[in-house]
Amino acid sequence: MAAFALRRVLLAALVAITVSAIAFGLLYLSGDPVRALAGENATDEVIQRLSQEYGFDRPIGEQFLSWLGKAVTGDFGKSIYFNTDVAEMIWDRLPITMALGVMALGFAICLSIPLGVLAALRPNTFVDKAALTISLFGQALPNFWFAILLIILFGLTLRWLPISGNSSFAHFILPAVALGYYATPAFMRLIRAEMMDVLASDYIRTARAKGLSTSSVLFKHALRNAIIPVVSLAAVQLGFMLGGSVIIEQVFAIKGLGALAWESISRSDYPVVQALVLVISVIYVGLTLCADLLNAAIDPRLRHGH
Amino acid sequence: MNPVLEVRGLSVEIPTASATLRPVRDVSFDLHPGETLSLVGESGSGKSMTALAIMDLLPRQARRSVERLRFLGEDLAGKSAGEIGRLRGAEIGMVFQDPMTSLNPVYTVGNQLMEVYLRHKNASKREARERALFLLDKVNIPDPALRLCQYPHQLSGGLRQRVMIAMALMCGPALIIADEPTTALDVTTQSQILDLLRSLQREFHMAMILITHDLGVVAHFADRVSVMYAGEIVEQASTDDLLERPMHPYTAALLDCIPVPGSSRHGGKLRSIPGVVPLITSGDQGCAFRRRCDHAQDVCKNAGIAMRELSGGHKFRCVLLPQNSADVAMKNHA
Ligand SMILES: Nc1ncnc2c1ncn2[C@@H]1O[C@H](COP(=O)(O)OP(=O)(O)O)[C@@H](O)[C@H]1O
Ligand SMILES: [Mg+2]
Numbered sequence: 001m002a003a004f005a006l007r008r009v010l011l012a013a014l015v016a017i018t019v020s021a022i023a024f025g026l027l028y029l030s031g032d033p034v035r036a037l038a039g040e041n042a043t044d045e046v047i048q049r050l051s052q053e054y055g056f057d058r059p060i061g062e063q064f065l066s067w068l069g070k071a072v073t074g075d076f077g078k079s080i081y082f083n084t085d086v087a088e089m090i091w092d093r094l095p096i097t098m099a100l101g102v103m104a105l106g107f108a109i110c111l112s113i114p115l116g117v118l119a120a121l122r123p124n125t126f127v128d129k130a131a132l133t134i135s136l137f138g139q140a141l142p143n144f145w146f147a148i149l150l151i152i153l154f155g156l157t158l159r160w161l162p163i164s165g166n167s168s169f170a171h172f173i174l175p176a177v178a179l180g181y182y183a184t185p186a187f188m189r190l191i192r193a194e195m196m197d198v199l200a201s202d203y204i205r206t207a208r209a210k211g212l213s214t215s216s217v218l219f220k221h222a223l224r225n226a227i228i229p230v231v232s233l234a235a236v237q238l239g240f241m242l243g244g245s246v247i248i249e250q251v252f253a254i255k256g257l258g259a260l261a262w263e264s265i266s267r268s269d270y271p272v273v274q275a276l277v278l279v280i281s282v283i284y285v286g287l288t289l290c291a292d293l294l295n296a297a298i299d300p301r302l303r304h305g306h
Numbered sequence: 307m308n309p310v311l312e313v314r315g316l317s318v319e320i321p322t323a324s325a326t327l328r329p330v331r332d333v334s335f336d337l338h339p340g341e342t343l344s345l346v347g348e349s350g351s352g353k354s355m356t357a358l359a360i361m362d363l364l365p366r367q368a369r370r371s372v373e374r375l376r377f378l379g380e381d382l383a384g385k386s387a388g389e390i391g392r393l394r395g396a397e398i399g400m401v402f403q404d405p406m407t408s409l410n411p412v413y414t415v416g417n418q419l420m421e422v423y424l425r426h427k428n429a430s431k432r433e434a435r436e437r438a439l440f441l442l443d444k445v446n447i448p449d450p451a452l453r454l455c456q457y458p459h460q461l462s463g464g465l466r467q468r469v470m471i472a473m474a475l476m477c478g479p480a481l482i483i484a485d486e487p488t489t490a491l492d493v494t495t496q497s498q499i500l501d502l503l504r505s506l507q508r509e510f511h512m513a514m515i516l517i518t519h520d521l522g523v524v525a526h527f528a529d530r531v532s533v534m535y536a537g538e539i540v541e542q543a544s545t546d547d548l549l550e551r552p553m554h555p556y557t558a559a560l561l562d563c564i565p566v567p568g569s570s571r572h573g574g575k576l577r578s579i580p581g582v583v584p585l586i587t588s589g590d591q592g593c594a595f596r597r598r599c600d601h602a603q604d605v606c607k608n609a610g611i612a613m614r615e616l617s618g619g620h621k622f623r624c625v626l627l628p629q630n631s632a633d634v635a636m637k638n639h640a
Pocket of ligand 1: 320327329347348349350351352353354355356365585
């Protein structure tokens with residue numbers, strides 16, 4: 001198990017570095033940052049001074065390595081726009097986006113697991129079709145639109161929940177639902193398909209032949225096997241939610257990483273954008289790693305390298 | 307002596323979009339204490355369906371009907387799912403065909419053995435563990451304490467089938483149903499597992515239904531045989547009687563397929579009956595075997611072919627005169 005974990009951690013680190021190198025290169029290619037910084041009418045002299053100041057005159061490989069070297073120690077440099085510490089800006093925003101992502105994932109899972117299991121138990125019946133409809137509705141609507149519907153219904157008409165800001169738990173409910181609902185169809189279909197496969201398996205027949213209770217057959221024997229691919233999907237989806245919360249954060253005026261990314265891109269604040277790409281890719285890779293470790297805990301065959 | 311299991315008029319229907327399938331039709335048999343009854347027939351004859359129907363474990367779409375189903379004198383047909391669940395695993399143990407897929411991959415052998423004991427017996431975990439160790443030893447698994455903590459994928463097919471057998475015996479059942487317990491195993495393991503089943507059956511005084519497609523297995527292990535074809539029992543007799551005097555042409559054809567060591571009867575080749583078992587739907591009538599039968603006549607198309615009985619409880623379902631069937635039998639043993 002320890003060797004397995006170590007292998008996975010090393011692989012994860014490698015992926016994170018590669019992703020940030022690619023992101024670094026892409027930003028470099030997407031235009032001259034100094035020119036963007038200095039403005040249309042800047043003189044050559046100003047541009048040269050800025051280039052030197054920010055190190056843009058050095059070869060790209062060298063720039064990347066020195067940036068990465070500092071990043072590893074938690075130093076992401078200063079924001080071009082605010083001249084404040086980038087790491088601090090990110091640390092301020094990270095918990096907000098994390099809270100939103102985790103709540104959204106929690107909502108998606110709490111909705112889709114019971115629906116998926118019910119659908120698998122009664123395939124092609126009313127229950128199955130209703131579950132499918134509920135989840136398809138989530139995918140058919142663009143999530144900003146769904147967010148606006150939620151705001152109108154629960155925020156403006158019923159006045160149950162706040163619709164903007166991130167100052168309390170209640171502020172996260174609508175955005176989490178809007179963000180999470182979008183992921184429910186994928187979860188529901190996966191759980192339904194996996195449960196149906198598992199319920200038709202020989203070891204479930206064995207469990208029933210042993211006279212075990214329905215709940216033991218369903219939850220102990222079936223769900224634990226069916227959940228394995230769901231864990232991997234959850235990691236990917238949470239990653240999407242963290243990276244993709246840009247729109248939802250805008251709609252609900254939540255000051256999270258998504259909003260920071262949005263603002264920094266529009267301000268050409270390269271140090272912040274680069275740091276965000278690295279942080280989000282590390283989180284993403286970290287989530288996949290967590291999913292692998294969790295699955296190894298669930299399924300002994302993965303621990304033993306089968 | 308009262309039978310352990312009485313089955314009368316057991317049928318299974320599966321409605322599909324085009325027709326209603328009838329994979330089990332009017333199956334009847336008795337099973338006496340300590341006896342081994344073999345259900346034998348080619349793949350697709352409805353042997354597994356019959357076993358699952360008795361256990362109330364049929365697939366969702368399948369409908370069961372039965373005139374009489376009694377286990378140790380108790381009526382099973384009228385019992386609720388919960389009451390039958392109390393018998394399954396406790397009074398009736400099952401061993402399935404494929405040991406590679408019949409154990410849950412994510413729980414240890416010990417966990418899966420103990421849970422059935424904990425479910426049915428008012429026992430502590432320690433007692434359940436003790437019982438599991440005892441049975442792993444009984445099924446000749448070396449180092450039972452180690453195996454208890456292992457997962458199924460760490461065991462060979464033969465060992466897993468031994469675990470399945472131990473699991474079926476955890477609660478001391480009166481009946482064990484083994485559905486092709488050795489079909490997925492290699493030849494040497496096969497005979498070890500069958501010998502093991504037989505010795506455990508004697509030691510614990512259990513009745514056994516041994517499902518197989520192999521008449522060679524039947525000859526060695528069964529007291530009585532029910533030959534199934536396309537969902538029906540076509541012949542039923544004591545093993546000796548059936549092997550000596552097969553009355554139904556299907557039985558005769560099956561017997562003809564057993565390779566005889568040292569004989570060049572089939573030019574050394576394994577033989578099988580040409581064609582496959584048909585799927586019977588609600589519209590079909592007549593003898594299901596007639597299209598593959600060398601002796602088929604026009605009468606074989608008639609509906610309702612009754613069981614006929616010879617002395618000694620030897621029954622068969624064929625309209626051909628016993629004289630003709632005897633000829634068939636003679637021919638095969640010439
Ligand atoms: N779930 C099912 N739905 C429809 N037909 C089935 C199903 N399971 C088995 N059958 C059919 O029932 C017949 C009997 O199958 P089975 O009892 O497994 O035969 P055996 O065990 O003798 O090989 C076969 O023709 C098979 O195709
Ligand atoms: Mg079968």
